[in-house]
Amino acid sequence: MELTIKDINEILAIENDIFSTPYSREIYHELLHNNPQIISLKIEKDEQLVGYALMHVLFEQANLLTIGIKRSYQHQGLGQQLLIDIMKEVVDLGVNTIFLEVRVSNIAAIKLYKKLGFIQNRLRENYYGIEDGIEMIWRKETI
Template sequence: MRVDDIPTISEIEREAFPTPWSEGAFHNELTNNHFAHYLVMELDGQIVGYAGMWLIVDEAHITNIAVRQGYRGRRLGERLLTQMQAAAVFLGAERMTLEVRVTNYVAQRLYAKLGFIPGGLRKNYYTDNGEDALIMWAELSRVEGVEIPYDRAES
Protein backbone atom coordinates (compact mmCIF):
# COMPACT_ATOMS: atom_id res chain seq x y z
CA MET A 1 0.00 0.00 0.00
CA ARG A 2 1.20 3.50 -0.84
CA VAL A 3 0.09 6.86 0.52
CA ASP A 4 -1.65 7.66 -2.78
CA ASP A 5 -3.80 4.52 -2.30
CA ILE A 6 -5.37 5.95 0.87
CA PRO A 7 -8.47 7.61 -0.71
CA THR A 8 -9.47 4.30 -2.35
CA ILE A 9 -8.66 2.33 0.80
CA SER A 10 -10.85 4.74 2.78
CA GLU A 11 -13.77 4.10 0.40
CA ILE A 12 -13.42 0.35 0.92
CA GLU A 13 -13.07 0.89 4.68
CA ARG A 14 -16.35 2.87 4.76
CA GLU A 15 -18.12 0.12 2.79
CA ALA A 16 -16.86 -2.60 5.12
CA PHE A 17 -16.99 -1.21 8.66
CA PRO A 18 -19.49 0.74 10.79
CA THR A 19 -16.61 2.65 12.42
CA PRO A 20 -14.06 3.04 9.63
CA TRP A 21 -10.52 4.23 10.12
CA SER A 22 -9.88 7.77 8.90
CA GLU A 23 -7.55 8.67 6.05
CA GLY A 24 -5.30 10.21 8.70
CA ALA A 25 -5.09 6.90 10.54
CA PHE A 26 -3.97 5.12 7.37
CA HIS A 27 -1.50 7.90 6.61
CA ASN A 28 -0.02 7.51 10.09
CA GLU A 29 0.22 3.74 9.64
CA LEU A 30 2.15 4.11 6.38
CA THR A 31 4.43 6.96 7.40
CA ASN A 32 5.01 6.69 11.16
CA ASN A 33 4.31 3.16 12.38
CA HIS A 34 7.39 1.03 11.81
CA PHE A 35 5.43 -2.05 13.01
CA ALA A 36 2.83 -1.65 10.23
CA HIS A 37 2.74 -3.64 6.97
CA TYR A 38 -0.09 -3.22 4.44
CA LEU A 39 -0.99 -4.91 1.16
CA VAL A 40 -3.46 -3.95 -1.53
CA MET A 41 -5.19 -6.30 -3.94
CA GLU A 42 -5.65 -5.04 -7.49
CA LEU A 43 -7.85 -6.38 -10.24
CA ASP A 44 -7.66 -4.82 -13.70
CA GLY A 45 -5.62 -1.96 -12.26
CA GLN A 46 -8.19 -1.12 -9.57
CA ILE A 47 -7.75 -1.68 -5.84
CA VAL A 48 -10.45 -4.10 -4.70
CA GLY A 49 -9.13 -5.00 -1.25
CA TYR A 50 -6.47 -4.46 1.34
CA ALA A 51 -5.07 -5.95 4.51
CA GLY A 52 -2.83 -4.68 7.27
CA MET A 53 -0.88 -6.03 10.19
CA TRP A 54 1.48 -4.94 12.90
CA LEU A 55 4.54 -7.11 13.35
CA ILE A 56 6.00 -7.01 16.84
CA VAL A 57 8.90 -9.38 17.47
CA ASP A 58 7.50 -12.77 16.39
CA GLU A 59 3.78 -11.95 16.50
CA ALA A 60 1.66 -10.48 13.73
CA HIS A 61 -1.58 -8.71 14.57
CA ILE A 62 -4.09 -8.23 11.76
CA THR A 63 -5.35 -4.65 12.03
CA ASN A 64 -7.86 -4.71 9.19
CA ILE A 65 -8.81 -6.65 6.11
CA ALA A 66 -11.54 -5.71 3.65
CA VAL A 67 -12.73 -6.32 0.11
CA ARG A 68 -14.77 -3.87 -1.94
CA GLN A 69 -18.46 -4.70 -1.71
CA GLY A 70 -18.91 -5.65 -5.37
CA TYR A 71 -16.04 -8.16 -5.20
CA ARG A 72 -17.05 -10.10 -2.09
CA GLY A 73 -17.86 -13.79 -2.29
CA ARG A 74 -14.96 -14.52 -4.67
CA ARG A 75 -12.53 -15.77 -2.00
CA LEU A 76 -10.47 -12.58 -2.31
CA GLY A 77 -10.49 -12.06 1.46
CA GLU A 78 -9.09 -15.55 1.88
CA ARG A 79 -6.36 -14.79 -0.62
CA LEU A 80 -5.52 -11.51 1.13
CA LEU A 81 -5.24 -13.23 4.50
CA THR A 82 -3.06 -16.04 3.15
CA GLN A 83 -0.77 -13.42 1.61
CA MET A 84 -0.59 -11.65 4.98
CA GLN A 85 0.26 -14.95 6.67
CA ALA A 86 3.02 -15.59 4.13
CA ALA A 87 4.36 -12.04 4.54
CA ALA A 88 4.31 -12.41 8.32
CA VAL A 89 6.33 -15.62 8.13
CA PHE A 90 8.78 -13.99 5.71
CA LEU A 91 9.22 -11.14 8.21
CA GLY A 92 9.84 -13.56 11.09
CA ALA A 93 6.44 -14.05 12.72
CA GLU A 94 5.58 -17.36 14.30
CA ARG A 95 2.03 -16.50 15.41
CA MET A 96 -0.77 -14.31 14.14
CA THR A 97 -3.75 -12.85 15.96
CA LEU A 98 -6.84 -10.83 15.17
CA GLU A 99 -10.14 -9.71 16.67
CA VAL A 100 -13.49 -10.37 15.04
CA ARG A 101 -17.01 -9.47 16.08
CA VAL A 102 -18.63 -12.35 17.98
CA THR A 103 -21.56 -12.15 15.52
CA ASN A 104 -19.42 -12.19 12.37
CA TYR A 105 -19.72 -15.91 11.69
CA VAL A 106 -18.69 -15.62 8.03
CA ALA A 107 -15.33 -14.11 8.99
CA GLN A 108 -14.88 -16.56 11.86
CA ARG A 109 -15.34 -19.51 9.47
CA LEU A 110 -12.75 -18.04 7.11
CA TYR A 111 -10.28 -17.50 9.94
CA ALA A 112 -10.83 -21.04 11.24
CA LYS A 113 -10.25 -22.40 7.73
CA LEU A 114 -6.89 -20.60 7.72
CA GLY A 115 -5.75 -22.04 11.03
CA PHE A 116 -7.09 -19.55 13.58
CA ILE A 117 -8.58 -20.81 16.84
CA PRO A 118 -10.47 -18.84 19.51
CA GLY A 119 -8.28 -17.57 22.31
CA GLY A 120 -10.51 -15.31 24.38
CA LEU A 121 -12.87 -12.35 24.37
CA ARG A 122 -12.43 -8.60 24.49
CA LYS A 123 -15.56 -7.34 26.23
CA ASN A 124 -17.30 -4.29 24.71
CA TYR A 125 -14.51 -3.97 22.13
CA TYR A 126 -16.46 -2.33 19.31
CA THR A 127 -17.30 1.31 19.96
CA ASP A 128 -20.32 1.48 17.61
CA ASN A 129 -22.45 -0.97 19.60
CA GLY A 130 -20.35 -2.33 22.48
CA GLU A 131 -20.15 -5.77 20.89
CA ASP A 132 -17.53 -8.19 22.17
CA ALA A 133 -14.60 -9.27 20.02
CA LEU A 134 -13.47 -12.85 19.70
CA ILE A 135 -9.66 -13.05 19.83
CA MET A 136 -8.32 -15.68 17.45
CA TRP A 137 -4.77 -17.01 17.10
CA ALA A 138 -2.91 -19.03 14.49
CA GLU A 139 0.43 -20.76 14.88
CA LEU A 140 1.88 -19.97 11.46
CA SER A 141 4.07 -23.08 11.40
CA ARG A 142 0.87 -25.17 11.44
CA VAL A 143 -0.98 -23.34 8.68
CA GLU A 144 -1.12 -25.31 5.44
CA GLY A 145 0.59 -23.51 2.58
CA VAL A 146 2.54 -21.16 4.85
CA GLU A 147 6.08 -22.37 5.20
CA ILE A 148 8.52 -21.28 7.87
CA PRO A 149 11.94 -20.70 6.27
CA TYR A 150 14.38 -23.52 7.09
CA ASP A 151 16.68 -21.47 9.33
CA ARG A 152 13.73 -20.20 11.42
CA ALA A 153 12.22 -23.68 11.74
CA GLU A 154 15.48 -25.05 13.10
CA SER A 155 16.08 -22.35 15.71
Protein backbone atom coordinates in the same frame (compact mmCIF):
# COMPACT_ATOMS: atom_id res chain seq x y z
CA MET B 1 2.08 -5.07 -3.61
CA GLU B 2 2.24 -2.98 -0.47
CA LEU B 3 -0.12 -0.07 0.20
CA THR B 4 1.12 3.51 0.06
CA ILE B 5 -0.42 6.79 1.15
CA LYS B 6 -1.49 7.26 -2.49
CA ASP B 7 -3.98 4.41 -1.93
CA ILE B 8 -5.74 6.08 1.00
CA ASN B 9 -8.62 7.60 -1.02
CA GLU B 10 -9.47 4.24 -2.58
CA ILE B 11 -9.07 2.45 0.77
CA LEU B 12 -11.46 4.89 2.46
CA ALA B 13 -14.08 4.49 -0.26
CA ILE B 14 -14.11 0.73 0.43
CA GLU B 15 -13.63 1.10 4.18
CA ASN B 16 -16.59 3.44 4.64
CA ASP B 17 -18.82 1.02 2.78
CA ILE B 18 -17.84 -2.28 4.43
CA PHE B 19 -17.08 -1.33 8.05
CA SER B 20 -19.56 0.01 10.60
CA THR B 21 -16.71 1.78 12.42
CA PRO B 22 -14.21 2.59 9.66
CA TYR B 23 -10.63 3.70 10.30
CA SER B 24 -10.14 7.38 9.52
CA ARG B 25 -7.87 9.02 6.96
CA GLU B 26 -5.60 10.07 9.84
CA ILE B 27 -5.24 6.49 11.05
CA TYR B 28 -4.35 5.25 7.57
CA HIS B 29 -1.91 8.08 7.13
CA GLU B 30 -0.20 7.16 10.37
CA LEU B 31 -0.12 3.45 9.47
CA LEU B 32 1.20 3.91 5.95
CA HIS B 33 3.61 6.79 6.38
CA ASN B 34 7.11 5.43 7.04
CA ASN B 35 5.95 2.92 9.60
CA PRO B 36 8.46 0.06 9.60
CA GLN B 37 6.31 -2.15 11.86
CA ILE B 38 3.43 -2.20 9.37
CA ILE B 39 3.22 -4.84 6.65
CA SER B 40 0.52 -4.18 4.08
CA LEU B 41 -0.75 -5.85 0.97
CA LYS B 42 -3.23 -4.82 -1.67
CA ILE B 43 -5.16 -6.57 -4.41
CA GLU B 44 -5.94 -4.75 -7.62
CA LYS B 45 -8.41 -5.87 -10.26
CA ASP B 46 -9.62 -4.02 -13.31
CA GLU B 47 -7.07 -1.29 -12.57
CA GLN B 48 -8.59 -0.46 -9.20
CA LEU B 49 -7.92 -1.30 -5.57
CA VAL B 50 -10.34 -4.01 -4.48
CA GLY B 51 -8.76 -5.38 -1.32
CA TYR B 52 -6.27 -4.52 1.38
CA ALA B 53 -4.82 -5.96 4.57
CA LEU B 54 -2.50 -4.57 7.22
CA MET B 55 -0.50 -6.26 9.95
CA HIS B 56 1.49 -4.81 12.80
CA VAL B 57 4.64 -6.85 13.31
CA LEU B 58 6.75 -6.88 16.44
CA PHE B 59 9.50 -9.49 16.43
CA GLU B 60 7.79 -12.92 16.37
CA GLN B 61 4.25 -11.62 16.85
CA ALA B 62 1.89 -9.95 14.44
CA ASN B 63 -1.55 -8.43 14.78
CA LEU B 64 -3.94 -8.37 11.85
CA LEU B 65 -5.19 -4.78 12.02
CA THR B 66 -7.65 -4.99 9.18
CA ILE B 67 -8.65 -6.85 6.05
CA GLY B 68 -11.27 -5.70 3.60
CA ILE B 69 -12.56 -6.61 0.16
CA LYS B 70 -14.65 -4.20 -1.89
CA ARG B 71 -18.28 -5.28 -1.62
CA SER B 72 -18.74 -6.07 -5.31
CA TYR B 73 -15.63 -8.28 -5.27
CA GLN B 74 -16.48 -10.31 -2.15
CA HIS B 75 -17.20 -14.06 -2.23
CA GLN B 76 -14.71 -14.68 -5.04
CA GLY B 77 -11.87 -16.02 -2.93
CA LEU B 78 -9.96 -12.73 -2.82
CA GLY B 79 -10.16 -12.28 0.97
CA GLN B 80 -8.75 -15.73 1.51
CA GLN B 81 -5.99 -15.19 -1.06
CA LEU B 82 -5.07 -11.84 0.50
CA LEU B 83 -4.95 -13.25 4.03
CA ILE B 84 -2.82 -16.24 2.98
CA ASP B 85 -0.42 -13.96 1.13
CA ILE B 86 0.05 -11.50 3.99
CA MET B 87 0.44 -14.36 6.48
CA LYS B 88 3.19 -15.86 4.30
CA GLU B 89 4.87 -12.49 4.13
CA VAL B 90 5.02 -11.99 7.90
CA VAL B 91 6.06 -15.62 8.50
CA ASP B 92 8.96 -15.00 6.12
CA LEU B 93 9.91 -12.09 8.38
CA GLY B 94 10.08 -14.44 11.38
CA VAL B 95 6.56 -14.21 12.77
CA ASN B 96 5.24 -17.37 14.45
CA THR B 97 2.09 -16.05 16.15
CA ILE B 98 -0.67 -13.87 14.72
CA PHE B 99 -3.46 -12.27 16.75
CA LEU B 100 -6.65 -10.57 15.61
CA GLU B 101 -9.90 -9.29 17.03
CA VAL B 102 -13.23 -9.76 15.32
CA ARG B 103 -16.83 -8.87 16.16
CA VAL B 104 -18.85 -11.85 17.38
CA SER B 105 -21.43 -11.03 14.69
CA ASN B 106 -18.92 -11.13 11.81
CA ILE B 107 -19.66 -14.69 10.75
CA ALA B 108 -17.99 -14.38 7.32
CA ALA B 109 -14.68 -13.19 8.76
CA ILE B 110 -14.72 -15.72 11.62
CA LYS B 111 -15.29 -18.51 9.10
CA LEU B 112 -12.42 -17.30 6.97
CA TYR B 113 -10.06 -17.06 9.95
CA LYS B 114 -10.99 -20.55 11.18
CA LYS B 115 -10.47 -21.93 7.69
CA LEU B 116 -6.91 -20.60 7.76
CA GLY B 117 -6.13 -22.10 11.17
CA PHE B 118 -7.00 -19.33 13.62
CA ILE B 119 -8.65 -20.48 16.84
CA GLN B 120 -10.62 -18.55 19.43
CA ASN B 121 -8.30 -17.44 22.21
CA ARG B 122 -10.63 -15.43 24.45
CA LEU B 123 -13.79 -13.39 24.44
CA ARG B 124 -13.28 -9.65 24.94
CA GLU B 125 -16.44 -8.22 26.45
CA ASN B 126 -17.68 -4.95 24.94
CA TYR B 127 -14.52 -4.69 22.84
CA TYR B 128 -16.57 -2.91 20.16
CA GLY B 129 -18.71 -0.71 22.41
CA ILE B 130 -21.85 -2.72 23.02
CA GLU B 131 -20.59 -5.67 20.99
CA ASP B 132 -18.19 -8.34 22.20
CA GLY B 133 -15.02 -9.18 20.35
CA ILE B 134 -13.35 -12.51 19.85
CA GLU B 135 -9.59 -12.60 20.03
CA MET B 136 -8.28 -15.24 17.67
CA ILE B 137 -4.79 -16.62 17.43
CA TRP B 138 -2.78 -18.48 14.80
CA ARG B 139 0.43 -20.26 15.61
CA LYS B 140 2.95 -21.52 13.13
CA GLU B 141 3.47 -25.24 13.59
CA THR B 142 6.75 -25.80 15.34
CA ILE B 143 8.44 -29.18 15.26
